[in-house]
Amino acid sequence: MAKESFVQNRLKSVVYALRGAWILVRTESSIKIQVVIAFVVILAGWYCEISATEWILQLLAIGLVMGVEGVNTAIEKLSDFVQPNHDPRIGRIKDISAGAVMICSLIASAIGCIIYLPKIF
Template structure:
């Protein structure tokens, strides 16, 4: 097998692992299920209100940002629990900071949604 083939096969395997991780995240984490619901809702709203290309780009970027950060937050929680299964003050701070990053992104996404949709609703 040439280096090009092994590179391509390794990239395809990596995509498979990433897809498996995304499916696992969506199946097992309640917070991402809420975010998937919100993403579907604003996507439907985007079609209904015929939002602009720029509004779509912002909406897609925020959906991706929030869901990606939620995945990273979940990974941080898993690795923290693996490293230190018992309650620990520093691990708690680490988890809180990771959750805070998701919270900041989610609030930003909600504000962007208000900027996009409030003028169309009223």
């Protein structure tokens, strides 16, 4: 009986996670842009016939940026809930969270350049 309960709990967790991902993609313009960029980069990978290692790096970069963007959005929503009025401390928290997304995006862009620039030139 405990096994069924464990499996049911894991399935519920997956459903909640899928719902959260859907809410993120449906409501946040920054993640919509990232989904389009990811789609274009994936098409470029097929077109350029990148290696398995390049696919791994590309997919990790895409997942990292989109995952950190999701955490950034959650931090922003939580911050707005906790302190709906302007507060410089909350602003600093939001800036740090957005900075993390920027760092991941820059690294992902560098990975893209390392993979694709030699194939283009």
